[in-house]
Amino acid sequence: MNKGTLRQILLITDGCSNHGEDPVAIAALAREKGIAINVIGILSQNEAYGEHGLKEVEDIAMSGGGVSQIVYATQLAQTVKMVTQKAMTQTIHGMINKELTQILGDEQQMEDLPPEKRGQVMEVVDEIGETVNLEVLILVDISASMDDKLPTVQESLIDLSISLNSRTGNNQFSIYAFPGKKQSIEKLQDWTPQLDTLAKTFKKISTGGITPTGPALKEALGLFSDKRSKRKLLGDYDEYVEESGS
Amino acid sequence: MMNTSKNQEVNVPIGSIISGKWNQKQYLILRELGSGATGTVYLAKYDQSKVAVKVSRDTLSITSEVNVLKHLSKVQGKTLGPSFIEMDDWVTSSGTVPFYVMEYVQGESLFVFMRQRKDEWFGILLLQLLGDLAELHNAGWVFGDLKPDNLLISGPPPKIRWLDVGGTTMVGRAVKEYTEFFDRGFWGMGSRRAEPSYDLFAVGMIIMNYAYPKRFDKKEGGWTQLKKLIDRNRILGKYRPILYKVFHGQYQNAIDMRQDLLELYSGKSAAKTTNTPTGKPAAQAYQQSQSGRAGRTQQKKIKKRRHFMETVLIFIFLFVFYVVYLMGQTL
Numbered sequence: 001m002n003k004g005t006l007r008q009i010l011l012i013t014d015g016c017s018n019h020g021e022d023p024v025a026i027a028a029l030a031r032e033k034g035i036a037i038n039v040i041g042i043l044s045q046n047e048a049y050g051e052h053g054l055k056e057v058e059d060i061a062m063s064g065g066g067v068s069q070i071v072y073a074t075q076l077a078q079t080v081k082m083v084t085q086k087a088m089t090q091t092i093h094g095m096i097n098k099e100l101t102q103i104l105g106d107e108q109q110m111e112d113l114p115p116e117k118r119g120q121v122m123e124v125v126d127e128i129g130e131t132v133n134l135e136v137l138i139l140v141d142i143s144a145s146m147d148d149k150l151p152t153v154q155e156s157l158i159d160l161s162i163s164l165n166s167r168t169g170n171n172q173f174s175i176y177a178f179p180g181k182k183q184s185i186e187k188l189q190d191w192t193p194q195l196d197t198l199a200k201t202f203k204k205i206s207t208g209g210i211t212p213t214g215p216a217l218k219e220a221l222g223l224f225s226d227k228r229s230k231r232k233l234l235g236d237y238d239e240y241v242e243e244s245g246s
Numbered sequence: 247m248m249n250t251s252k253n254q255e256v257n258v259p260i261g262s263i264i265s266g267k268w269n270q271k272q273y274l275i276l277r278e279l280g281s282g283a284t285g286t287v288y289l290a291k292y293d294q295s296k297v298a299v300k301v302s303r304d305t306l307s308i309t310s311e312v313n314v315l316k317h318l319s320k321v322q323g324k325t326l327g328p329s330f331i332e333m334d335d336w337v338t339s340s341g342t343v344p345f346y347v348m349e350y351v352q353g354e355s356l357f358v359f360m361r362q363r364k365d366e367w368f369g370i371l372l373l374q375l376l377g378d379l380a381e382l383h384n385a386g387w388v389f390g391d392l393k394p395d396n397l398l399i400s401g402p403p404p405k406i407r408w409l410d411v412g413g414t415t416m417v418g419r420a421v422k423e424y425t426e427f428f429d430r431g432f433w434g435m436g437s438r439r440a441e442p443s444y445d446l447f448a449v450g451m452i453i454m455n456y457a458y459p460k461r462f463d464k465k466e467g468g469w470t471q472l473k474k475l476i477d478r479n480r481i482l483g484k485y486r487p488i489l490y491k492v493f494h495g496q497y498q499n500a501i502d503m504r505q506d507l508l509e510l511y512s513g514k515s516a517a518k519t520t521n522t523p524t525g526k527p528a529a530q531a532y533q534q535s536q537s538g539r540a541g542r543t544q545q546k547k548i549k550k551r552r553h554f555m556e557t558v559l560i561f562i563f564l565f566v567f568y569v570v571y572l573m574g575q576t577l
């Protein structure tokens with residue numbers, strides 16, 4: 001049985017975009033295509049929370065239907081995992097709410113159900129989260145200021161792979177860096193079910209300080225397989241949802 | 247966590263009354279017990295009894311936790327985790343806030359308790375913990391986020407209890423929540439699939455944490471680093487064979503590890519272990535255990551008898567230590 005596939009882009013950056021299309025607009029486009037965009041903003045050790053270009057990190061995720069978080073590099077591993085899983089749950093929850101509204105009418109959502117029924121719906125959400133297939137494209141900002149953080153980024157991606165591969169569902173990961181030498185993004189790792197050792201480590205590319213987040217996101221959108229869609233996922237779980245919702 | 251949809255923090259002032267929209271029960275908030283990633287837990291009064299109330303805007307994770315608590319209540323011949331009382335919604339001027347009510351577990355956290363106690367107590371509590379874990383695992387669950395902060399000692403008589411079932415996961419699924427130091431995935435020593443050996447690894451790390459109260463950072467990780475730390479520490483010397491086995495995923499269930507500990511504390515020869523440098527990584531050992539399931543039924547009878555002996559032994563031990571404890575109190 002095809003369980004359907006959730007698709008996410010995980011953007012890891014430490015700065016604001018300053019080149020090309022507006023990343024917030026591209027994120028909205030991604031959402032329309034059924035791809036959630038999560039953003040992790042990395043702070044430097046001497047940087048306080050407020051100083052960061054926090055707003056854009058949040059805006060991109062919000063517009064892309066994903067989750068965002070600003071952290072110091074040391075917390076990266078746990079954050080990457082949390083953000084990815086939270087976004088999965090959020091997406092599944094969103095889809096289930098849509099179904100519930102259709103079944104129950106009146107803009108009824110999971111939150112409106114009595115606690116018992118809510119528990120049953122949540123079991124379905126958990127179940128889908130465990131078994132659904134997941135495609136994550138990781139997009140890493142490798143502009144000069146990210147240099148010293150890249151080993152940590154790499155480690156936390158391997159850690160993410162350990163977490164997700166402990167699920168029943170299948171995973172596909174790919175890693176791209178931006179800005180690339182010639183194109184807006186550069187492939188570091190093609191789609192693979194497991195990130196144990198990253199074949200190509202992040203290369204140190206010192207660029208002239210441009211951060212083309214928008215163009216990078218746009219290019220990344222084209223890199224997902226088009227065969228499977230979110231619709232399919234819902235189809236599979238329709239029965240569950242009806243049972244627990246009525 | 248900067249969830250883009252909502253802010254999860256709910257601050258309930260002391261003296262407020264939380265009332266449920268569905269069940270119409272009212273809870274008077276006495277004080278905050280603690281807060282974590284998913285919400286805040288308050289001590290509250292209902293009728294004349296004290297209860298713990300967890301409040302959070304994150305409907306999803308709170309609902310998930312309630313599901314776990316309910317499942318645990320069902321296998322509650324033994325009390326595993328705080329018992330579940332009810333879940334409801336509290337309608338406030340700033341929106342509806344889901345909450346759930348559970349038993350208030352009174353006690354000190356593991357290491358606070360140990361501060362004024364002799365080492366023996368640590369052993370007793372580990373034995374209790376492993377006994378409870380065995381029950382949990384038999385019921386098809388894995389604790390997940392096992393760490394000293396989530397273990398309370400209630401009593402007297404001292405009894406280990408666990409809190410925060412946020413990480414409790416059905417066997418076979420991916421562990422929902424964990425803390426890096428106690429997580430075998432973090433140390434590069436196995437997967438995050440919920441299986442008994444996942445929790446047992448964390449028990450091993452609790453022992454490490456007992457010997458290294460400030461914990462330690464990951465350097466090279468893996469057995470190489472843990473081994474050095476074990477060899478260097480006086481307290482850990484006697485645990486070495488057990489730690490070796492647990493970190494290599496060689497215990498298939500909590501009872502086996504408990505048995506080895508019991509023998510250790512009884513002063514018998516320590517656990518026999520194949521202490522070869524080429525120990526199997528946890529994942530591999532797990533697969534072998536899967537394929538070796540057929541032979542298990544035969545072992546059952548032997549286990550039962552062993553279980554009886556164990557019970558007798560632990561009884562004697564508890565008694566002896568309890569006497570020592572009482573004497574300590576009256577002096």
Ligand SMILES: Nc1ncnc2c1ncn2[C@@H]1O[C@H](COP(=O)(O)OP(=O)(O)OP(=O)(O)O)[C@@H](O)[C@H]1O
Pocket residue numbers: 279280281282283284285286287298328348349350351352395409410411412
């Ligand atoms: N039933 C209970 N009885 C007594 N104290 C409790 C109870 N439940 C929780 N607490 C206290 O409240 C604190 C926070 O609760 P809990 O750990 O469940 O929240 P959390 O959001 O899941 O935290 P974490 O980030 O550690 O997962 C606990 O550390 C504990 O001290």
